[in-house]
Amino acid sequence: xxxxxxxxxxxxxxxxxxxxxxxxxxxxxxxxxxxxxxxxxxxxxxxxxxxxxxxxxxxxxxxxxxxxxxxxxxxxxxxxxxxxxxxxxxxxxxxxxxxxxxxxxxxxxxxxxxxxxxxxxxxxxxxxxxxxxxxxxxxxxxxxxxxxxxxxxxxxxxxxxxxxxxxxxxxxxxxxxxxxxxxxxxxxxxxxxxxxxxxxxxxxxxxxx
Numbered sequence: 001x002x003x004x005x006x007x008x009x010x011x012x013x014x015x016x017x018x019x020x021x022x023x024x025x026x027x028x029x030x031x032x033x034x035x036x037x038x039x040x041x042x043x044x045x046x047x048x049x050x051x052x053x054x055x056x057x058x059x060x061x062x063x064x065x066x067x068x069x070x071x072x073x074x075x076x077x078x079x080x081x082x083x084x085x086x087x088x089x090x091x092x093x094x095x096x097x098x099x100x101x102x103x104x105x106x107x108x109x110x111x112x113x114x115x116x117x118x119x120x121x122x123x124x125x126x127x128x129x130x131x132x133x134x135x136x137x138x139x140x141x142x143x144x145x146x147x148x149x150x151x152x153x154x155x156x157x158x159x160x161x162x163x164x165x166x167x168x169x170x171x172x173x174x175x176x177x178x179x180x181x182x183x184x185x186x187x188x189x190x191x192x193x194x195x196x197x198x199x200x201x202x203x204x205x206x207x208x209x
Contacts, residue, residue, distance in 0.1 A: 037061045038118070040160055041205035042184035048138055052079045054199030056186040058120060058158050060099055069099035071120030073158045075186035077199040079133070088133050088144060092186065094124030094156040105159060109138060112168040117159050124156035126188060137197060145191050155190040157198070162206050182206070 040058035045051075056075045062068070072095050079088040103119040106112075128147045135142060145154070164180040187198015 035062060035208050036064070037209045039205060039207040039209070040118075040158075040184060040203070042201045042203045044201045044204070046077070047183065047200040047202075049077075049079060049135075049199065052077070052199075054078075054186075054201040056158065056184045056199065056201065058160065058184070058186070060118065060120065069101070071097040071099045071118075071122075071158065073097060073120055073124070073156060073186055075158070075199060077187070079135070088129055088131050090126060090128045090145065090187075092124060092126040092154070092156050092188065094120065094122055094158075097122035097124070097156070097158075103159065110166075112166045114159075114161055114164075114166050116163065116165050117161050119157065119159050121155065121157040121189065123153055125151040126154045126156070126191065127151045140195070142195050142197060144197060145188065145194055152191075154188045156186070157189045158184065158186040160184050160203065160206070162203070 038060040040056070040060070042054070042056040044053065046054040054075065054077050056073070058074075059072045060069050061072075063070070073093065075090075075092045077090045078086055081087050097120040100119040100121075102115075103117040105114045105117060105119075107114060126145060126147060127150060128145050130146060130148045132146055133144045135144060161183050164182045166178055166180060168176040168178065170176055182203035183200055184203050185198050185200040187196065188194070189196055
């Protein structure tokens, strides 16, 4: 029997409560050619799935000879029912993903564009519990992947916002440049025709070496 779980669409207030700060100067760009490695970790309540949890660990490393960055990602999303029982779990992993620094992403929920993101994307693997589950996710009812407890190929993406920096367009006014809480997203971009799905939570570690 297919289970259904309704999840509110609002982002977790403590994570994405946007504190708009108008600024007159832009932050200095990261000098990526001087960075050899970036360690990333995020864990806690999920911003898109209230009452559920997400853990994300990532690493970006620059080749010492070519300078080309490659990314590694692992994530674990857990979904619970109203009684607190875990009813769904997704684990994902990606090695040697393509890295895009300075990436921008338009968020239709908040109607703003997150800027100066790190994006890591490539073909990885996911494993889920053997459960057919429908949830309301970011305003749409979607069916979550069911791999039957086995790892299967999927296109995986991670986005990291080290400063929570965004641009918001204001009708008949100047664009607002501001900052919110720092965050990380990780999940699937493509899997057997299913829509994009992932977890987003507070950035708890960001270390450039």
